[in-house]
Amino acid sequence: MHTLLASLLILLALAAPAHAAPCGGDFNAFLATIGREAEAQGVSRRVVDAAFAGVAEDAAVLAFDRRQRGTFQKSFEQYAATRVSAGRVSRGKQLLQRHAALLGRIERQYGVPPELLVAIWGLESDFGSGDMGSRPVVRTLATLAHDCRRTELFQRELIAALKIVQRGDLPLRDMVGAFAGELGQTQFLPSSYLKYGVDYDGNGHVDLRHSVPDVLASTANLLRTNGWQAGAPFTEGTANFEVMREWNRAVVYRKTMALFAARLAAR
Known part of the structure; x- marks a missing residue:
C-alpha cells in the first residue's frame, strides 16, 4: 500500500493550489471552503453535499500518518x-x-x-x-487536508476524489481505500486516477x-x-x-x- 503516495508527495506539493483553504480551525467551516473550491472546478453542489454529509475527522488516519516511518527499513x-x-x-x-x-x-x-x-x-x-483498503476516501482525505502538515497536497487529492465521483467513474459507496486515500487494485491516489x-x-x-x-x-x-x-x-x-x-x-x-x-x- 501507499505506493503512489510515496512516489508523488514531492510532485504534488509543488503543484499545490496557490490559494489553499486555511487548515486547522473548525472542521465544518474548512469543508465548506473546500466545497466551494470544488464547485469552482466543476464539481456539482449535489456531489459536494453527498460526499461531505456526516463527514468527521478520522483520528485513526491522523495517528497512522504521525507514526509512519520510512517504509523500507529492510534490505x-x-x-x-x-x-x-x-x-x-x-x-x-x-x-x-x-x-x-x-x-x-x-x-x-x-x-x-x-x-x-x-x-x-x-x-x-x-x-x-x-487489501485495497476499507476507509472512506473522502473522510480520509478531508482529515489529512484539514491537518496543517501537508494541507495543500491533500486538499488537491480531496478535490480530485470529488471529481472522480462527479465524472461517474465510481459511486461514493465505492470510494474506499487506504490510509492516504489510495484507490483500487494498483493503489492510485485520486489525482493519478484522473490523470x-x-x-x-x-x-x-x-x-x-x-x-x-x-x-x-x-x-x-x-x-x-x-x-x-x-x-x-x-x-x-x-x-x-x-x-x-x-x-x-x-x-x-x-x-x-x-x-x-x-x-x-x-x-
Missing part, C-alpha cells in the same frame, strides 16, 4: 523475500496466461511488458484479491476497483506517460528503472518489482 533481500513468495509467483503466472490477450494488447499500445504489470498488480493488492486512468473495457467509466482491463491499462499508461521505453530493460541502472520512480521512489521497491517480473517471465 532488498529481506523485503523481497516477504513480497515475492513462491505462491504469489505461481498465482501471477496463472494470471499472465488467463489475461494473455489483454496484456498483449496493452503491451502493443503502451510498451509495458505483461510480467511487470502483473508484478505491480500482485505487490499492490495481491492481484485484486487482497492516468484509462477506460480500457469501454464501458464509459474508469473503474480501478473492479475492472481488470482498466486497472492494467491505467498502470501501463502511468509508466508510458512518464517516459517508459518499450522493449528496453528495466533493471537497476536502466532508464526504465528511473521511470519506475514515478511508481515508487524507493530503490528497494523498484528492485522488488523487477525481481517479481523476472520470476514471472521465467519458464
Whole structure:
C-alpha cells in the first residue's frame, strides 16, 4: 500500500493550489471552503453535499500518518523475500496466461511488458484479491487536508476524489481505500486516477476497483506517460528503472518489482 503516495508527495506539493483553504480551525467551516473550491472546478453542489454529509475527522488516519516511518527499513533481500513468495509467483503466472490477450494488447499500445504489470498488480493488492483498503476516501482525505502538515497536497487529492465521483467513474459507496486515500487494485491516489486512468473495457467509466482491463491499462499508461521505453530493460541502472520512480521512489521497491517480473517471465 501507499505506493503512489510515496512516489508523488514531492510532485504534488509543488503543484499545490496557490490559494489553499486555511487548515486547522473548525472542521465544518474548512469543508465548506473546500466545497466551494470544488464547485469552482466543476464539481456539482449535489456531489459536494453527498460526499461531505456526516463527514468527521478520522483520528485513526491522523495517528497512522504521525507514526509512519520510512517504509523500507529492510534490505532488498529481506523485503523481497516477504513480497515475492513462491505462491504469489505461481498465482501471477496463472494470471499472465488467463489475461494473455489483454496484456498483449496493452503491451502493443503502451510498451509495458505483461510480467511487470502483473508484478505491480500482485505487490499492490495481491492481484485484486487482497487489501485495497476499507476507509472512506473522502473522510480520509478531508482529515489529512484539514491537518496543517501537508494541507495543500491533500486538499488537491480531496478535490480530485470529488471529481472522480462527479465524472461517474465510481459511486461514493465505492470510494474506499487506504490510509492516504489510495484507490483500487494498483493503489492510485485520486489525482493519478484522473490523470492516468484509462477506460480500457469501454464501458464509459474508469473503474480501478473492479475492472481488470482498466486497472492494467491505467498502470501501463502511468509508466508510458512518464517516459517508459518499450522493449528496453528495466533493471537497476536502466532508464526504465528511473521511470519506475514515478511508481515508487524507493530503490528497494523498484528492485522488488523487477525481481517479481523476472520470476514471472521465467519458464
